[in-house]
Amino acid sequence: MRPILPLRPGAVLTALASPLLLSGAAAAQGAQVTLDEISVTSPSPVQPARAPGAGSAAAPTTVAAPSFGLLPVVTDTFSPVTVVTRDQIARDQPRTLGDALLDRPGIASSTYAPGAASRPIIRGLDNARVRIQENGIVNGGVSDLGEDHAVPVNPLVSDRLEVIRGPATLRYGSGAIGGVVSADNNRVPTYIPANGSTGQVTTGYSSVDNGRLGAATVDAGKDGIAVHADGFKTASDSYAIPGGIQRNSYTESQGGSVGLSAIGDRGFIGAAFTHYDALYAIPGGEAEQARTRLTPNQDRFLSRGEYRPLDGPIEVIRYWAGYSVYRHDEIGIGEDGFEGRQATFKNREAEIRVEAQHVPVFTSIGKFTGAIGIQGDRRVINTQLESFLPKTDSRAGAVYLFEELEVVPGTRLQAAGRIEGDRLRSTAVRFPGDYLPVAGEDPLRYPLTRRFAPKSASFGILQDLPYGFVASLNGSYVERAPTGYELFSQGPHDATATFEIGDPTLKLERARTVEASIRHALGPLRFEATGFYTRYTGFIYKRLTGNLCDDDFASCGTGDELRQIVYSQQNATFYGAELIGQYDALPVGNGFLGVEGQFDFVRARFDDGTNVPRIPPYRVGGGVYLRADGWFARVNLLHAFAHTQTAPFETTTAGYDDLRAEVAYTKALDPAVYGASEVTLGLQGRNLLDADIRNSASFKKDEILLPGRNLRLFLTARF
Numbered sequence: 139m140r141p142i143l144p145l146r147p148g149a150v151l152t153a154l155a156s157p158l159l160l161s162g163a164a165a166a167q168g169a170q171v172t173l174d175e176i177s178v179t180s181p182s183p184v185q186p187a188r189a190p191g192a193g194s195a196a197a198p199t200t201v202a203a204p205s206f207g208l209l210p211v212v213t214d215t216f217s218p219v220t221v222v223t224r225d226q227i228a229r230d231q232p233r234t235l236g237d238a239l240l241d242r243p244g245i246a247s248s249t250y251a252p253g254a255a256s257r258p259i260i261r262g263l264d265n266a267r268v269r270i271q272e273n274g275i276v277n278g279g280v281s282d283l284g285e286d287h288a289v290p291v292n293p294l295v296s297d298r299l300e301v302i303r304g305p306a307t308l309r310y311g312s313g314a315i316g317g318v319v320s321a322d323n324n325r326v327p328t329y330i331p332a333n334g335s336t337g338q339v340t341t342g343y344s345s346v347d348n349g350r351l352g353a354a355t356v357d358a359g360k361d362g363i364a365v366h367a368d369g370f371k372t373a374s375d376s377y378a379i380p381g382g383i384q385r386n387s388y389t390e391s392q393g394g395s396v397g398l399s400a401i402g403d404r405g406f407i408g409a410a411f412t413h414y415d416a417l418y419a420i421p422g423g424e425a426e427q428a429r430t431r432l433t434p435n436q437d438r439f440l441s442r443g444e445y446r447p448l449d450g451p452i453e454v455i456r457y458w459a460g461y462s463v464y465r466h467d468e469i470g471i472g473e474d475g476f477e478g479r480q481a482t483f484k485n486r487e488a489e490i491r492v493e494a495q496h497v498p499v500f501t502s503i504g505k506f507t508g509a510i511g512i513q514g515d516r517r518v519i520n521t522q523l524e525s526f527l528p529k530t531d532s533r534a535g536a537v538y539l540f541e542e543l544e545v546v547p548g549t550r551l552q553a554a555g556r557i558e559g560d561r562l563r564s565t566a567v568r569f570p571g572d573y574l575p576v577a578g579e580d581p582l583r584y585p586l587t588r589r590f591a592p593k594s595a596s597f598g599i600l601q602d603l604p605y606g607f608v609a610s611l612n613g614s615y616v617e618r619a620p621t622g623y624e625l626f627s628q629g630p631h632d633a634t635a636t637f638e639i640g641d642p643t644l645k646l647e648r649a650r651t652v653e654a655s656i657r658h659a660l661g662p663l664r665f666e667a668t669g670f671y672t673r674y675t676g677f678i679y680k681r682l683t684g685n686l687c688d689d690d691f692a693s694c695g696t697g698d699e700l701r702q703i704v705y706s707q708q709n710a711t712f713y714g715a716e717l718i719g720q721y722d723a724l725p726v727g728n729g730f731l732g733v734e735g736q737f738d739f740v741r742a743r744f745d746d747g748t749n750v751p752r753i754p755p756y757r758v759g760g761g762v763y764l765r766a767d768g769w770f771a772r773v774n775l776l777h778a779f780a781h782t783q784t785a786p787f788e789t790t791t792a793g794y795d796d797l798r799a800e801v802a803y804t805k806a807l808d809p810a811v812y813g814a815s816e817v818t819l820g821l822q823g824r825n826l827l828d829a830d831i832r833n834s835a836s837f838k839k840d841e842i843l844l845p846g847r848n849l850r851l852f853l854t855a856r857f
Contacts, residue, residue: 328408
């Protein structure tokens with residue numbers, strides 16, 4: 139197997155690539171075993187249990203270097219995978235997935251309410267095209283409906299974050315056409331700790347917003363039973379910006395989970411219950427003046443399992459299932475001058491996915507490994523008061539297939555296909571062509587059911603090269619059905635200060651993509667470089683019309699509060715590149731002094747010559763780091779160029795420089811004496827130049843600045 143640095147074996151491919159690469163290891167009492175170690179060998183006879191860090195009994199040992207400060211480079215996938223490791227999460231202490239990922243090449247975030255509502259943007263794509271999941275199941279919130287909505291996933295209790303692009307996204311559906319953001323943890327336990335229990339506690343303080351946080355995870359088990367518990371709590375005041383305070387930007391959140399699994403020689407089955415709730419304010423513009431704040435609350439049930447037959451054509455069967463109930467109120471000062479609930483969003487969502495992986499088939503042209511899967515989901519969205527979407531019921535079913543052929547050692551081919559059946563039901567509205575009211579006439583409302591059958595396919599090659607380099611080339615054709623809010627939106631959205639109008643006649647969105655990459659993970663040099671080109675037919679986007687509305691359609695054209703947005707469709711072309719690397723230049727103690735750098739850009743235009751709105755800027759960065767004798771120190775500058783390639787009614791965005799530095803020390807301890815096996819204490823600085831930073835991909839970029847100079851003190855203990 140190619141090395142995955144710096145993660146433990148099995149860390150990355152548990153949620154991505156092809157199911158062909160995923161199989162389990164038998165669990166045994168007293169041994170810490172993860173059931174998703176990487177292996178493509180037959181499970182007969184049973185592979186012996188092994189602890190993380192040990193090699194497969196039937197495959198060469200996977201090398202895992204010490205992770206602290208190392209750039210994770212995954213070479214065993216057909217498309218590049220961005221990984222945020224557990225130690226990186228503990229050092230950065232992000233409160234949202236967007237915060238955790240926004241400076242990675244090819245990834246930005248919406249930063250609508252920094253520290254609270256900040257959803258990842260992948261290669262300029264967001265919302266309906268980026269699937270956010272936790273432990274393989276969709277997150278179940280309404281963050282895709284509006285940039286002001288938080289994702290009900292807190293990264294502080296995650297073991298790792300992964301951003302998956304390319305052919306692997308076919309496993310999850312057309313809603314992942316832009317990519318998948320996966321938060322993975324052990325909420326449904328998959329192993330029994332070697333010493334009976336293990337855990338982590340982290341806490342920190344940030345100066346820019348008087349931010350306080352704490353999070354803890356515990357795993358324990360014995361006699362084939364494993365349990366997990368975690369909890370977190372965060373709070374912050376309105377954050378500082380150069381020369382002042384960004385009013386109405388305070389946040390707080392809390393939540394936790396408990397899980398239980400039965401683990402045996404041939405697999406496991408488990409379940410978990412999770413609760414999340416928060417309160418956060420929306421800064422800038424009308425929302426700030428109305429003191430708008432949101433109160434997301436979610437209860438979620440998740441179950442996972444795996445079974446490995448003794449013999450027969452099936453190597454392993456896995457399932458993932460989840461059900462969530464979500465609600466948030468949007469509270470603020472209404473037009474009557476009184477404070478109260480202005481809108482309510484409710485979402486009930488269920489999903490199940492089952493995969494069967496067949497045993498390897500050896501032929502004259504090579505070894506075939508593969509899997510077939512089925513997926514089903516249902517989502518019911520219900521909104522009340524000043525909300526833009528009527529009750530919408532969406533259902534989908536799909537079947538998908540992955541097959542991989544190892545022609546010769548070091549050369550692998552992959553093909554994948556997926557077909558879906560989508561049904562969306564709600565109340566549609568027929569608006570005038572200019573989206574302005576006609577005197578004496580109300581737009582026609584009528585019930586409507588739309589059905590779609592998206593089909594997708596991908597092909598790829600993964601090739602080992604001399605000196606540890608790995609290259610890949612992929613091509614894909616993906617169809618995406620419009621979402622309920624793209625079809626049926628028809629009213630005001632108070633928190634975003636928009637009047638949103640859907641198009642019930644939208645057609646399938648089609649994307650044809652070619653992607654090439656080269657990666658290196660061994661030795662002092664770790665880097666990956668990727669280029670991509672995507673041609674969209676019928677790209678769906680939010681188009682600003684230039685009209686202003688108040689709280690009903692009759693006011694459009696004469697109102698002054700809400701920007702009118704219409705979901706529209708047009709052909710478009712996206713292309714770009716992503717590069718990141720580290721080089722250990724000079725030995726220092728038991729480590730190295732090194733240099734690092736990154737660059738990324740995405741260019742997106744419609745066929746009529748106009749630009750796609752809200753595209754991230756070109757960025758370049760670099761710095762130096764020291765990793766030795768338990769110490770990690772780093773100084774890095776990220777420069778974002780001015781964004782001038784604007785869409786109609788969009789303004790230009792100035793560039794910025796984000797100077798960052800950190801120093802941390804990790805000390806191994808004797809658990810018998812201190813109760814902890816390792817402690818990390820550190821100090822991290824962001825935006826040390828106290829620069830004015832605006833995000834060109836954000837609806838709020840003309841109304842708010844991102845946080846100013848910030849120092850974060852963090853402490854993490856593991857036991």
